Amino acid sequence: MDTMPPWMADLDAEDMAFIKRFLLASGSMKEVAAQYGVSYPTVRLRLDRLIQKIQLGEQIEQEPYIALIKRFAVDDKLDFDTAKILITEYRKQLSQGASS
Structure with a gap:
């Protein structure tokens, strides 16, 4: 089994659950917002922070x-x-x- 990529090491279980929902919703933030019962801007903010977290994971070295x-x-x-x-x-x- 391959090791986890470094950018994934900093993601917590909640981040991984969000990514899974996002992928299963085919990237539809509108659908993810409905699943979580929050607004589209809330999902957008969460996605933006997750993107930043992943980018930081790649920069850490x-x-x-x-x-x-x-x-x-x-x-x-x-x-x-x-x-x-x-x-x-x-x-x-x-x-x-x-x-x-």
């Missing part, structure tokens, strides 16, 4: 610190403005270190 900050923002543990500041300052530190 390249920039683990930046990926961690972005994950906190996606998971609402850190606001996006603070995340941007932390990432900008981190990149400044890296560029200063490289030029020293």
Whole structure:
């Protein structure tokens, strides 16, 4: 049996259940919204966050610190403005270190 792709490692059971429903609904967000009993924009937001989570999972090997900050923002543990500041300052530190 193949190992799980790295991007899937960060997905929890709820994420996997959402993906399964989405696939079984042939990608119809309208149908998924009806199944969950929520609005279309709520499903859209959930899908967008899931996409971000997957993208972060793919980036983690390249920039683990930046990926961690972005994950906190996606998971609402850190606001996006603070995340941007932390990432900008981190990149400044890296560029200063490289030029020293």
